[in-house]
Amino acid sequence: MKTLSQPLFQISSAKFVVCENPKISHRKRIESTVEFNEKPKNLSWFASLPSCQVIHKSLPLVVSVSLLLSASPAKAGIMSGFPGLESIPGPQLPQIDFLNRINEENQKKYAEADAKFKSSPILKELLERSKLKKEKNRQEIQDKYCLRGAEWGVGDCSAEGMSPEDRENFIAMLKQKAGMK
Known part of the structure; x- marks a missing residue:
C-alpha cells in the first residue's frame, strides 16, 4: 500500500527549451536545466520577449492538464463500502408499561374524536357548501x-x-x- 507522502511520479531533472531569441541572427536556442522543486535561475529576462510571452503564460496550464491526465484515481480506503451509521439499528429501549397504556388511551381518544368530527352535521354542511x-x-x-x-x-x-x-x-x-x- 502506497503512503500519501510518496509522489506518484518522480522528475529529477529535465532540459527545457525556454524559447528562441528572434533578435539573434543564428537562432541560438536558450536552454536551461531545471531541477524538480527548485526555482530556475536567471530566466526572468526571457519573459519580455514577444515570442516567449505566449509560452510563458500557457506553461502553467499545460503542466496542470498533464498532471490531471496522468494522475491515478484516489482510493477511499477503510471507509469505502461502509453504508453509514443510519443503517445500523439502535439499541432497544426499555418498554415502560404505564407510558404504553397512556399512549394507547390517547390513540383511542384521537380516533374517536376524528370519527365524531367526520360524522358531524356541521362538517357535512360545510362540505356541501x-x-x-x-x-x-x-x-x-x-x-x-x-x-x-x-x-x-x-x-x-x-x-x-x-x-x-x-x-x-x-x-x-x-x-x-x-x-x-
Missing part, C-alpha cells in the same frame, strides 16, 4: 370566457355569423348572465 360554491365559481368563469369569445368573435360563443342586431342582443344576454349589467 364548498361543492356548491365550486360549481358556481366554475360556471361564472365559463360565462365570462363565453362573453369574451363573443365580443372577440372567437371560440364556441362566437357571434361572427349573426347580424349586428342579433350580435348585440346575444352579448347583452351574456353580460346579464355573467352579472356584468
Whole structure:
C-alpha cells in the first residue's frame, strides 16, 4: 500500500527549451536545466520577449492538464463500502408499561374524536357548501370566457355569423348572465 507522502511520479531533472531569441541572427536556442522543486535561475529576462510571452503564460496550464491526465484515481480506503451509521439499528429501549397504556388511551381518544368530527352535521354542511360554491365559481368563469369569445368573435360563443342586431342582443344576454349589467 502506497503512503500519501510518496509522489506518484518522480522528475529529477529535465532540459527545457525556454524559447528562441528572434533578435539573434543564428537562432541560438536558450536552454536551461531545471531541477524538480527548485526555482530556475536567471530566466526572468526571457519573459519580455514577444515570442516567449505566449509560452510563458500557457506553461502553467499545460503542466496542470498533464498532471490531471496522468494522475491515478484516489482510493477511499477503510471507509469505502461502509453504508453509514443510519443503517445500523439502535439499541432497544426499555418498554415502560404505564407510558404504553397512556399512549394507547390517547390513540383511542384521537380516533374517536376524528370519527365524531367526520360524522358531524356541521362538517357535512360545510362540505356541501364548498361543492356548491365550486360549481358556481366554475360556471361564472365559463360565462365570462363565453362573453369574451363573443365580443372577440372567437371560440364556441362566437357571434361572427349573426347580424349586428342579433350580435348585440346575444352579448347583452351574456353580460346579464355573467352579472356584468
